[in-house]
Amino acid sequence: MKEILAEVITIGDEILYGQITDTNTQWISAELDKIGVKTVRKSSVGDQRARILEILQEAESRADIIIITGGLGPTKDDLTKHILAEYFNSGLTIHQQALEDVTAFFRNRGKELTEINRKQAELPDNCTFISNKRGTAPGMWFEKNGKVFVSMPGVPHEMKAMMSDPILGKLQQYFRTPVIYHKMIKTVAIGESVLATKIEQWEDNLPSHIKLAYLPTTGQVRLRLTATGENAEILQNQVQQQIEVLKTLVTEYIYGYDEDTLETIVGNLLVSQQKTIAIAESCSVGYVTYSIGQIPGCSRYLMGSIVAYHNQAKINQLGVKAETLSAYGAVSEETAREMAENVRSVFSTSVGVASTGIAGPDGGTTEKPVGTVWIAYADETQTVAKKLQLGTDRMLTIQLTALHVLNLIRQTLGIQQ
Incomplete structure (x- = not known):
C-alpha cells in the first residue's frame, strides 16, 4: 500500500516573530496520523508572497497532502487566499454559500456585515468551499495532479472544527491510506546509549514494517514502535510479540506503556x-x-x-x-x-x-x-x-x-x- 505523505504549513509573521505559539501543526499531525497519513515536514513562512509561493512549490514536490493554516483574515496582511488563487491560476468570485455564512455570523451577533468582511466570501473559482462553523473565514480545498491542498484559518478552535469535519473524512475518501499503529514503551534509570547497546540485536531484527525511535527525556527513554500495514489488529499483535522479546532484555527498566507515568x-x-x-x-x-x-x-x-x-x-x-x-x-x-x-x-x-x-x-x-x-x-x-x-x-x-x-x-x- 502506498504511503501517503503530508506537509503542514503555517503562515504568519507573528509565528516567526515568536509572538504566538504554533500549536496547530502538532494537533494536525496527530490527527493525520490517526487516519494513516504521515507528516514529513512542518514549515512556517511569513506574510510574503514570494516566500509563500516558493514553499507551496516545495511542498507539492514532496507531499501528497499540503495543509495550510493562517492568513485568511479580512485585513491587507492576510495574503493566503490571493496567493492560492495565483498559484492555481484562478480568479476570485463571491461564493454564495460563503456569503450567506458570513452574513449570518454577523447577524447572529447583532452586527451588520461590512464590506471588508463581505470580501471574505470571495474564493478562488477552482476551489471547493469548506464551511467555517466557528468563524468568518471559509476553508478551501484544491486538487492538482492527484494531490490535495487544504487551506484553513489559523485560529485553533476554528481550524480544529473544520479539520475534524469535513476535512479528515474527505481525505480518507480521496486517498487509500494505510494503518499506522504506535506503541510507546517507557523505560527509566538507563541512559539512551546503554539501552541502545542492550537492545541492538533486537532492533536490527525488527520486521521492515516496524520502526523503532528513541525519545529521551529527563531520566527516562521512551521507545516508540511504529508499525505500518493494512490491518490494525495484525499490527498490534506483531508489535506485542516484539515487546515480549524486548522484555527479556531490559525488563527491569520498563515501567509502563503509552500514557503511563x-x-x-x-x-x-x-x-x-x-x-x-x-x-x-x-x-x-x-x-x-x-x-x-x-x-x-x-x-x-x-x-x-x-x-x-x-x-x-x-x-x-x-x-x-x-x-x-x-x-x-x-x-x-x-x-x-x-x-x-x-x-x-x-x-x-x-x-x-x-x-x-x-x-x-x-x-x-x-x-x-x-x-x-x-x-x-x-x-x-x-x-x-x-x-x-x-x-x-x-x-x-x-x-x-x-x-x-x-x-x-x-x-x-x-x-x-
Missing part, C-alpha cells in the same frame, strides 16, 4: 497492595511529594511528608540521631535510612521513603561532590538505600532525585507482588 504506576502499586506512604525530603525539597501528590486520588495512599532541609530539622522533625549526622554527615546511607524509617513511624505508614544530598551549586567536597545523593525505602520488613551521582545542575538533580525515589518504590513494591 511513574507516578501512576507507583500509585497503582500502593493501592493494589493496600499500602500507605510517607515521604522525608531534603535535597529534593518537596519534589517527590509533588510528583506523587499530583495524581488524583492520591489521598488513598499518601499520608504526609516532611521537608527537613537543615540538620536540626532532621533531628527535631524526623528524629534522626545527632550522632548519625556527626559521624556520617547528612548525605550518607545511614542518614537516608533513618529518615525513611522514622518518617514511616511519624505517619504510621506501610512505606517510608527519603532523599538527602548535595544539589549544589555549592557544598560539595572531594569525598561528596555536588550531585551526590542518597535515597532510601523502608517498610515493615526491610530498608533499602541507594547512592546516586547526578551531576552539577541543581534543578536537574532535584528532578532526577524524585525520579529515582519513585523508581525505587516501583522496583521494591514490584518485587513484592
Whole structure:
C-alpha cells in the first residue's frame, strides 16, 4: 500500500516573530496520523508572497497532502487566499454559500456585515468551499495532479472544527491510506546509549514494517514502535510479540506503556497492595511529594511528608540521631535510612521513603561532590538505600532525585507482588 505523505504549513509573521505559539501543526499531525497519513515536514513562512509561493512549490514536490493554516483574515496582511488563487491560476468570485455564512455570523451577533468582511466570501473559482462553523473565514480545498491542498484559518478552535469535519473524512475518501499503529514503551534509570547497546540485536531484527525511535527525556527513554500495514489488529499483535522479546532484555527498566507515568504506576502499586506512604525530603525539597501528590486520588495512599532541609530539622522533625549526622554527615546511607524509617513511624505508614544530598551549586567536597545523593525505602520488613551521582545542575538533580525515589518504590513494591 502506498504511503501517503503530508506537509503542514503555517503562515504568519507573528509565528516567526515568536509572538504566538504554533500549536496547530502538532494537533494536525496527530490527527493525520490517526487516519494513516504521515507528516514529513512542518514549515512556517511569513506574510510574503514570494516566500509563500516558493514553499507551496516545495511542498507539492514532496507531499501528497499540503495543509495550510493562517492568513485568511479580512485585513491587507492576510495574503493566503490571493496567493492560492495565483498559484492555481484562478480568479476570485463571491461564493454564495460563503456569503450567506458570513452574513449570518454577523447577524447572529447583532452586527451588520461590512464590506471588508463581505470580501471574505470571495474564493478562488477552482476551489471547493469548506464551511467555517466557528468563524468568518471559509476553508478551501484544491486538487492538482492527484494531490490535495487544504487551506484553513489559523485560529485553533476554528481550524480544529473544520479539520475534524469535513476535512479528515474527505481525505480518507480521496486517498487509500494505510494503518499506522504506535506503541510507546517507557523505560527509566538507563541512559539512551546503554539501552541502545542492550537492545541492538533486537532492533536490527525488527520486521521492515516496524520502526523503532528513541525519545529521551529527563531520566527516562521512551521507545516508540511504529508499525505500518493494512490491518490494525495484525499490527498490534506483531508489535506485542516484539515487546515480549524486548522484555527479556531490559525488563527491569520498563515501567509502563503509552500514557503511563511513574507516578501512576507507583500509585497503582500502593493501592493494589493496600499500602500507605510517607515521604522525608531534603535535597529534593518537596519534589517527590509533588510528583506523587499530583495524581488524583492520591489521598488513598499518601499520608504526609516532611521537608527537613537543615540538620536540626532532621533531628527535631524526623528524629534522626545527632550522632548519625556527626559521624556520617547528612548525605550518607545511614542518614537516608533513618529518615525513611522514622518518617514511616511519624505517619504510621506501610512505606517510608527519603532523599538527602548535595544539589549544589555549592557544598560539595572531594569525598561528596555536588550531585551526590542518597535515597532510601523502608517498610515493615526491610530498608533499602541507594547512592546516586547526578551531576552539577541543581534543578536537574532535584528532578532526577524524585525520579529515582519513585523508581525505587516501583522496583521494591514490584518485587513484592
